[in-house]
Amino acid sequence: MARRPARKTAKKKPSRTYHHGNLREALIEATLQLVQEDGPEAVTVREAARRAGVSSGAPFRHFPNRTVLMTAVAEEATHRLHAAVMAAVEPIVDRPPLMQLRAIGTAYLQWASDNPTHFAVVSNRGLIDYESSSSMKRENEEIQALMGRLLDAAGAPAEAKLAARAFVYGLARMRIDNHLPQWGVDSPAEALGAMGAALDLFLEGLIKRRA
Amino acid sequence: MARRPARKTAKKKPSRTYHHGNLREALIEATLQLVQEDGPEAVTVREAARRAGVSSGAPFRHFPNRTVLMTAVAEEATHRLHAAVMAAVEPIVDRPPLMQLRAIGTAYLQWASDNPTHFAVVSNRGLIDYESSSSMKRENEEIQALMGRLLDAAGAPAEAKLAARAFVYGLARMRIDNHLPQWGVDSPAEALGAMGAALDLFLEGLIKRRA
DNA sequence: CCATTATGTAAGCGATGCTTACTTTTCAGA
DNA sequence: TCTGAAAAGTAAGCATCGCTTACATAATGG
Secondary structure, eight states: OOOOOSSSOSSSSTTTTSSOSOHHHHHHHHHHHHHHHHOGGGOOHHHHHHHTTOOTTTHHHHOSSHHHHHHHHHHHHHHHHHHHHHHHHGGGTTSOHHHHHHHHHHHHHHHHHHOHHHHHHHHOTTTSOGGGOHHHHHHHHHHHHHHHHHHHHTTOOTHHHHHHHHHHHHHHHHHHTTOGGGGTOOSHHHHHHHHHHHHHHHHHHHHHHHO | OOOOOSSSOSSSSTTTTSSOSOHHHHHHHHHHHHHHHHOGGGOOHHHHHHHTTOOTTTHHHHOSSHHHHHHHHHHHHHHHHHHHHHHHHGGGTTSOHHHHHHHHHHHHHHHHHHSHHHHHHHHOTTSSOGGGOHHHHHHHHHHHHHHHHHHHHTTOOTHHHHHHHHHHHHHHHHHHTTOGGGGTOOSHHHHHHHHHHHHHHHHHHHHHHHO
């Protein structure tokens, strides 16, 4: 191709941005956008690079492969989910455990409903390397532990922990897997309503059980 | 290239199997295997063709694109799941509704636990075109309707229908999404046990609720 | 018996993940 | 302040994928 500019005249930004500055963050942000637009399966390393204004080989300096990129994105998403859940319980730590559980469930479902594609990234563990991310594991286990403590305080049996998670997780997945229309639930708003009603029923079952 | 054999001598099976016979079924079967081996995401049209002993362009005579292939596979998987569930209720149609519900839930979870990757195909609706398959919709709605009737007979409120499905679906997805190890559940056998215990708790909640 | 139609093959396009070789920038130590 | 190694890009290319098009072969029915 024989390219040799006399100085650094001409061209656009000849050298200013050879180094991106913080490509890593930019790639995560771009991928987060891609996930939001077309879902996790549609994410492409090349497209993320394109959006970050960088060549197709550049990302591999920061993420050895696609899975590691997706894992970093999942970490960020988990962080947001964790924050949403914690923010919901924090103001009512003194109230009855079942009320706190309801708040957690609602916040979890709300977040999954508002960010279905991001939720898909954190739950679809075929796309990420969950074990490799200590922060994701930690934040996940914190929610799990909190729910466990509240269920204990509410007098629920041990199996209730898995049951509660399965229930909330099932609702969230039905939403992102698009199963809800089949149940006469079409809008996101309706979805949240239906999920809330189901959640109440479940918690009510736990309460009545004690009586 | 210039290829013109004098007769039809030489070569392996020169003409015998130019036409496969029933490529369609063979491709579905091959894909079912691929799904079982490496999960739905790993399925490749070319590999399915390879296993059917056919060129890479051949599948497109039968399935216009990958999604249609996957949908056909999902149809087959749904058929098997439907059969498993129906076989479980059939012998106990005269027993109490909650017992039948338990049987359905158990059969559903059993099947999902035994065929996690196949279950992934039928539930991951980003991979298939659910709306285009009348048989899949029908069989799915049959299970849904059956559960609905049983819940009504058991005196459960309307929300219980969605709640019950979400619960069972959540357990099944936690299994295939590999969330169970996090809950101290490591083997498939343990998984089934834990899911059964959670299922009982859920149904118990419904029962007690009536009292 | 032969023409039509169904079913395969061969080759190739654009895109992907990832690698390798090279270039440019940054920055720490003399 | 200079310099040389390390960091962070680029460019080109490999193997593979989904899918299309042009062609070859087999099955079929008038």
